[in-house]
Amino acid sequence: MVISVSARTRRAVLFACLAFLVLSSASDLLAHGSSAWLWVVGYAFGSFLLVGPVVWIARDRISASRREALLYPVFGAVFLCFVLAFGVELALGGALFFFDAGTVGSIAGLALAYLLERTVVPERLRAPEHRRT
Numbered sequence: 001m002v003i004s005v006s007a008r009t010r011r012a013v014l015f016a017c018l019a020f021l022v023l024s025s026a027s028d029l030l031a032h033g034s035s036a037w038l039w040v041v042g043y044a045f046g047s048f049l050l051v052g053p054v055v056w057i058a059r060d061r062i063s064a065s066r067r068e069a070l071l072y073p074v075f076g077a078v079f080l081c082f083v084l085a086f087g088v089e090l091a092l093g094g095a096l097f098f099f100d101a102g103t104v105g106s107i108a109g110l111a112l113a114y115l116l117e118r119t120v121v122p123e124r125l126r127a128p129e130h131r132r133t
Contacts, residue, residue, distance in 0.1 A: 043105020052113030
């Protein structure tokens with residue numbers, strides 16, 4: 001059985017889930033004081049600088065079929081790094097603080113990259129669903 005859901009509905013569900021993650025992590029970070037928010041800003045800035053331009057350049061330089069083929073090894077490497085970082089954080093004792101800061105900061109950085117793509121980025125570098133017709 002195939003369930004047909006519009007792209008707009010899928011995007012709304014994605015944003016709702018991300019908002020829940022941010023609110024959950026931000027509520028945990030409030031207990032750590034103001035130093036936690038410096039980590040959040042660092043993660044946001046880092047993820048914005050890393051993800052935004054890399055995605056825009058990849059869309060411009062790499063064909064869609066090649067990007068799809070490269071997606072699996074990239075996700076594998078990200079998952080491996082996540083598991084290794086989580087193991088190190090558990091061993092050192094500060095796992096939840098850094099993962100909460102990473103969650104909030106990374107989602108904020110990705111949101112900033114998304115907003116810039118919708119408003120500032122040249123047409124040829126945008127995702128096909130964000131191009132003006």
